[in-house]
Amino acid sequence: MDVSVSLNGLSSAVKDYISKPRQLLIDGQWVDAQSGKTFAVYDPSTGQQIAKVAEADAADVNLAVAAARRAFDDGPWAKMKPAERARLLWKLSDLMEAHADELAELESLDNGKPVTVAKAADVPFSIETFRYMAGWPTKLGGKTLNISAPGDYHSYILREPVGVVGQIIPWNFPLLMAAWKLGPALATGCTVVLKPAEQTPLTALRLGELIMEAGFPPGVVNILPGFGETAGAAIANHPDVDKVAFTGSTEVGKMIARAATGNLKKVSLELGGKSPVIVFPDADMERVIPGAASAIFFNQGQTCCAGSRLFVHEKIFDKVIEGVADVASKLKVGPGLDPSTEIGPLVSDEQFSRVRGFLDSGRAEGATVATGGGTVGNAGYFVQPTVLINVKPEMKVVREEIFGPVLVAERYNDDDLDRIAKEANDTMYGLAGSVWTRDLATAHKMARRIKAGTVWINCHNVFDVSQPFGGYKQSGWGRELGEEVLNNYMETKAVTAAL
Ligand code: NAI
Ligand code: MG
Numbered sequence: 001m002d003v004s005v006s007l008n009g010l011s012s013a014v015k016d017y018i019s020k021p022r023q024l025l026i027d028g029q030w031v032d033a034q035s036g037k038t039f040a041v042y043d044p045s046t047g048q049q050i051a052k053v054a055e056a057d058a059a060d061v062n063l064a065v066a067a068a069r070r071a072f073d074d075g076p077w078a079k080m081k082p083a084e085r086a087r088l089l090w091k092l093s094d095l096m097e098a099h100a101d102e103l104a105e106l107e108s109l110d111n112g113k114p115v116t117v118a119k120a121a122d123v124p125f126s127i128e129t130f131r132y133m134a135g136w137p138t139k140l141g142g143k144t145l146n147i148s149a150p151g152d153y154h155s156y157i158l159r160e161p162v163g164v165v166g167q168i169i170p171w172n173f174p175l176l177m178a179a180w181k182l183g184p185a186l187a188t189g190c191t192v193v194l195k196p197a198e199q200t201p202l203t204a205l206r207l208g209e210l211i212m213e214a215g216f217p218p219g220v221v222n223i224l225p226g227f228g229e230t231a232g233a234a235i236a237n238h239p240d241v242d243k244v245a246f247t248g249s250t251e252v253g254k255m256i257a258r259a260a261t262g263n264l265k266k267v268s269l270e271l272g273g274k275s276p277v278i279v280f281p282d283a284d285m286e287r288v289i290p291g292a293a294s295a296i297f298f299n300q301g302q303t304c305c306a307g308s309r310l311f312v313h314e315k316i317f318d319k320v321i322e323g324v325a326d327v328a329s330k331l332k333v334g335p336g337l338d339p340s341t342e343i344g345p346l347v348s349d350e351q352f353s354r355v356r357g358f359l360d361s362g363r364a365e366g367a368t369v370a371t372g373g374g375t376v377g378n379a380g381y382f383v384q385p386t387v388l389i390n391v392k393p394e395m396k397v398v399r400e401e402i403f404g405p406v407l408v409a410e411r412y413n414d415d416d417l418d419r420i421a422k423e424a425n426d427t428m429y430g431l432a433g434s435v436w437t438r439d440l441a442t443a444h445k446m447a448r449r450i451k452a453g454t455v456w457i458n459c460h461n462v463f464d465v466s467q468p469f470g471g472y473k474q475s476g477w478g479r480e481l482g483e484e485v486l487n488n489y490m491e492t493k494a495v496t497a498a499l
Pocket of ligand 2: 228
């Protein structure tokens with residue numbers, strides 16, 4: 001495997017961008033951290049340092065929150081007409097489109113994902129998120145009420161932005177998560193302090209430059225790369241942050257919820273998953289095999305809604321496993337910037353160790369490796385696409401989110417939909433699931449029975465900005481995207497006037 005492709009082929013825009021230490025965006029200015037500290041950013045395909053970024057901590061969070069508060073209360077943003085907010089969002093999406101290749105390359109370099117995927121999925125979806133959200137400011141009205149209280153009243157509902165919002169995002173879709181978070185916050189008129197993940201701060205910072213170029217007033221968007229325990233915790237704890245939106249692990253989601261009790265800031269959480277892919281004996285094998293493979297292997301398995309538990313009826317189990325294992329063994333593993341790569345490295349040394357730990361634990365608990373099971377090369381964080389069979393429901397690999405290219409496959413021997421659903425729902429998570437069958441009634445009956453925020457039928461990982469996305473159970477609170485996400489960012493005010 002040739003990992004040298006990694007830095008040689010970079011465009012001059014990206015080379016130039018990573019050649020300078022990147023700073024924090026606070027109140028419309030690019031500034032160093034108060035402490036003067038920086039941290040290193042690594043290329044996951046080599047483990048080599050590629051950039052240096054200012055490291056925000058509590059002091060910087062205080063400055064950013066104060067700037068966001070001023071922008072919310074007194075700045076031009078507070079007086080801006082909805083149509084002007086819409087125009088700024090649209091302008092931003094145009095600027096992103098003009099820099100789409102550069103953003104895709106930077107994302108691939110920083111996260112490790114195939115640049116072809118960043119170009120086809122991450123970047124266009126991020127742009128579409130801002131375009132869709134640009135449509136909302138002009139449509140966010142309240143309503144009038146016909147109240148029955150004795151007397152004569154005019155009663156109506158106002159919907160107002162919640163205020164200063166803290167947003168903490170992960171490293172698996174760095175630009176896209178920034179777009180999912182910023183889009184609705186800006187559409188509703190909030191101001192933001194955004195913390196990208198420490199593993200992948202580069203595209204959020206480049207986005208910050210485009211935000212300023214688009215003409216958003218100072219303080220509306222502040223971007224603070226830094227670590228979770230310091231900058232992240234300072235945001236979650238801050239008494240002047242009105243709402244926090246988080247995407248990441250369930251463990252940290254619970255910490256955020258606890259931290260939010262200080263000032264009872266509003267909280268939305270998009271957390272982990274262990275989503276079932278349920279295959280019925282009548283399913284179309286031509287769809288199931290590539291579909292189940294891509295459900296888990298897309299983005300190296302680092303996807304919160306990855307189809308990581310495959311449930312197949314025993315009648316077709318061997319055939320499906322053979323097919324998925326065959327696809328897995330042929331996927332081309334390599335550095336993200338190589339255009340022929342289908343599976344890139346995991347994002348970090350930490351995730352590399354974590355996923356290898358799961359592979360060891362699966363073997364130790366008695367699972368059998370149908371394909372994969374090892375690492376690739378001797379530099380970078382590459383893991384083979386893996387399928388584990390002979391797994392039992394109580395095994396760690398079945399219960400916990402692996403967040404790597406590792407599928408666990410279980411067979412069921414039942415025709416009772418309630419019992420199949422019960423097995424599929426036997427997880428603390430409830431983010432997503434997919435059902436594969438040619439029978440319409442089975443498909444829709446299962447869709448009702450799966451306890452998850454998203455159910456796909458004969459497909460998996462199909463997203464659109466109009467669809468609400470989020471979790472049941474310990475997969476989170478609230479929904480991202482669609483009209484529904486706007487509720488996370490608005491307060492409802494009932495006004496009643498005696499006439
Ligand atoms: P994490 O939940 O620790 O990190 C996500 C974000 O939260 C990052 O920006 C991080 O800096 C921040 N953070 C961490 N600790 C914090 C704290 N105490 N207060 C405030 N913010 C904090 O996830 P990590 O450690 O990167 O990955 C561990 C596991 O989490 C993965 O193996 C995967 O299972 C899961 N995960 C799930 C994601 C999802 O999309 N649902 C995304 C990333 C990770
Ligand atoms: Mg963590």
